Amino acid sequence: MEGDIAQLGQFIGAGLAGIGSGAAAIGVGHVAGNFLAGALRNPSAAGGQTATLFIGIAFAEALGIFSFLIALLLMFAV
Amino acid sequence: MATENDGGLEFHPLDQFIVKPLFSDGPVHWYTVTNVTLWLAIALVAITALFVFGSRGRAIVPSRTQSIGEVLYGFTYKMVEDVAGKDAVKFFPYIFTLFMFILFSNYLGLLPMSFATTSHIAVTAVLALAVFFTVTILGFVKNGTGFLKLFWVSSAPLALRPILAIIELISYFVRPVSHSIRLGGNIMAGHAVMKVFAGFAAIAAISPVAVLSITAIYGLEMLVAGVQAYVFTILTVVYLRDALHPAH
Numbered sequence: 001m002e003g004d005i006a007q008l009g010q011f012i013g014a015g016l017a018g019i020g021s022g023a024a025a026i027g028v029g030h031v032a033g034n035f036l037a038g039a040l041r042n043p044s045a046a047g048g049q050t051a052t053l054f055i056g057i058a059f060a061e062a063l064g065i066f067s068f069l070i071a072l073l074l075m076f077a078v
Numbered sequence: 079m080a081t082e083n084d085g086g087l088e089f090h091p092l093d094q095f096i097v098k099p100l101f102s103d104g105p106v107h108w109y110t111v112t113n114v115t116l117w118l119a120i121a122l123v124a125i126t127a128l129f130v131f132g133s134r135g136r137a138i139v140p141s142r143t144q145s146i147g148e149v150l151y152g153f154t155y156k157m158v159e160d161v162a163g164k165d166a167v168k169f170f171p172y173i174f175t176l177f178m179f180i181l182f183s184n185y186l187g188l189l190p191m192s193f194a195t196t197s198h199i200a201v202t203a204v205l206a207l208a209v210f211f212t213v214t215i216l217g218f219v220k221n222g223t224g225f226l227k228l229f230w231v232s233s234a235p236l237a238l239r240p241i242l243a244i245i246e247l248i249s250y251f252v253r254p255v256s257h258s259i260r261l262g263g264n265i266m267a268g269h270a271v272m273k274v275f276a277g278f279a280a281i282a283a284i285s286p287v288a289v290l291s292i293t294a295i296y297g298l299e300m301l302v303a304g305v306q307a308y309v310f311t312i313l314t315v316v317y318l319r320d321a322l323h324p325a326h
Contacts, residue, residue, distance in 0.1 A: 051157065051160070051161060051312055054305070054308060054309055054312060055309075055312060055313065055316065057309075058260060058309040058312075058313060059256075061260065061264075062256040062259070062260045065259055065260055065263035065264060065267070066256075066259065066263075068263055068267055069259060069263055072092075076092065
């Protein structure tokens, strides 16, 4: 019984950690959307900023990957 | 969970990441030749072959192999020069080695029945820690204690600076964690998603949809493999720039 409750907690926790992926998706969308908005205003300056775009996406995405990792740890390691 | 067959998946989506010895069934020691060793070696052989055969002709009009090598070399060289400046170019061999190794490991991992070595955080953590220690030692050797200016944001108001210094310090030490988990997590998640959809393909009613989805996700993973190698490399270059020019 206690094992069942612990497993219930694991599954709920892993599901909650999935929210983090959605939040990271919002973040990546903000970065890419704002880049596009800026790039359409000044297309000539956009080419030089793609490196910055990828760095921004990487930073936003890393935190989503952390939540995925938490979910994996809860499912398989705890 | 792989053995339970009560309506769950036929196989476990994370089984593909198990490290197995190649020649025996014994325990895995540090010297045991495993499937990870095999695919790391294949990546090295493939990179060496590309550049040995690519640079053999030294033609003015490059062959196909030579132009692949030239494009990769030129791309990385320009990235180092643009982001970190002229004086970072002497670290170009290290950056290029990292980029090629991660790129080839990612793409070789996408072959069916292969092993994605970069999905293991043990592999990516070694790469990220190597970058972290290189950059930290380099920063202190090049700038002495001036490297600590990296944590003292001189453009901020004086009252805010101690608080910012703490935040900068924490974010500096989180670097190797996020650097390694970003690559490992992305590759692991992508491969796990493909296996999950492969599990759906066993159910007859939705198998056409599942097979089409695997094709689409495979295309996405081709993109992710390239982008993640690029992101790992460019973050290395950014950290290198911080070490060479620490003042804000």
